Amino acid sequence: MARTASPDHSPADASPLYRRVAARLRGELHDGTFPPGGRLPGERRLAEHFEVSRETVRQALELLRRDGLLATDRRGSHVALPGPAPQSPASLAFPVGARAARPCAGDRATVSWEPPSREHAEALGLAPDRPTLVHRYTSSTADGGGRRTAVTSFSAVALAEVGELARYRGRADGSASAQLWRAYDWMRGAGLTLHHRDTITRLADTQAVRVVRLVHDQYARPLEITDLLVDAGQDALVYEFTLPAAG
Structure with a gap:
C-alpha cells in the first residue's frame, strides 16, 4: 500500500x-x-x-x-558530536534474529509504555498490571515474505541502569518508529554482562519456530524477555551465551 x-x-x-x-x-x-x-x-x-x-x-x-x-x-x-568513533564490538543487533540492524524497507519497530503479558511480567519480576517499556518489531523481505515478529518487554532494572532505554519512556506512544538496534551495546556500556538464554520451539504443523529469549545480567537480574516468531525448519533447541560488559 x-x-x-x-x-x-x-x-x-x-x-x-x-x-x-x-x-x-x-x-x-x-x-x-x-x-x-x-x-x-x-x-x-x-x-x-x-x-x-x-x-x-x-x-x-x-x-x-x-x-x-x-x-x-x-x-x-x-x-x-564529540565522543569515541564507532567500533565493531562483539555484540548483537537487537532484536537478535530479526534480520536488519538498521531501519530499512520492510522493517517496523515501535515502543509503548504498557503492562506486558503475564508471561513477560513473571519472567521480569514485575507486579501484575505494572507498565514497562515494550518494543514491537516486524520484518519482511521486499516481496512481503519471510515475515518475522518480535515483542520485547524490558525490566525495571534495565530501565534504571540503562539511561538510553529509560529516555524512550517519554515517547513510547506505540506509534512512533523506534529502532533499538544498539540496545545490547547500551546495556554493556552501563557495565552489564549479558547472559542470553534462548529456547527455540518449532510450532506444530508449520515451518515457523518460536524463540523465547531471556537476558540476565551478572547478578542474575532479568533485563529483558523477547518473543520472536520466525520461519525455519529446525527442531527445538536451547542455547546459551554471554557477552561481557564493555570496558
Whole structure:
C-alpha cells in the first residue's frame, strides 16, 4: 500500500514537521542510536524511519548541519558530536534474529509504555498490571515474505541502569518508529554482562519456530524477555551465551 507523505505544516502544530523530525533525530544522536562519527542512513531510509517525506528529512538534516551536529561529505551525513568513533564490538543487533540492524524497507519497530503479558511480567519480576517499556518489531523481505515478529518487554532494572532505554519512556506512544538496534551495546556500556538464554520451539504443523529469549545480567537480574516468531525448519533447541560488559 502506498504511503501518503505527511505535510510539512499543520495548523494545529506549533512548529513545522521538519523541525519536529529534527528534534527527534537530535535525541537519537544524543542517546547514541547513531554514535559519534557514525554515518546516518540515507534520506530514503530516514524518511521510512520517521514516516515522512524525503523533503522533510532533507530539511531536518540541513537544520542539524547548521547546528553543527552533522557533517556531510561524498559518503553521506556523519554525526559530528564529540565522543569515541564507532567500533565493531562483539555484540548483537537487537532484536537478535530479526534480520536488519538498521531501519530499512520492510522493517517496523515501535515502543509503548504498557503492562506486558503475564508471561513477560513473571519472567521480569514485575507486579501484575505494572507498565514497562515494550518494543514491537516486524520484518519482511521486499516481496512481503519471510515475515518475522518480535515483542520485547524490558525490566525495571534495565530501565534504571540503562539511561538510553529509560529516555524512550517519554515517547513510547506505540506509534512512533523506534529502532533499538544498539540496545545490547547500551546495556554493556552501563557495565552489564549479558547472559542470553534462548529456547527455540518449532510450532506444530508449520515451518515457523518460536524463540523465547531471556537476558540476565551478572547478578542474575532479568533485563529483558523477547518473543520472536520466525520461519525455519529446525527442531527445538536451547542455547546459551554471554557477552561481557564493555570496558
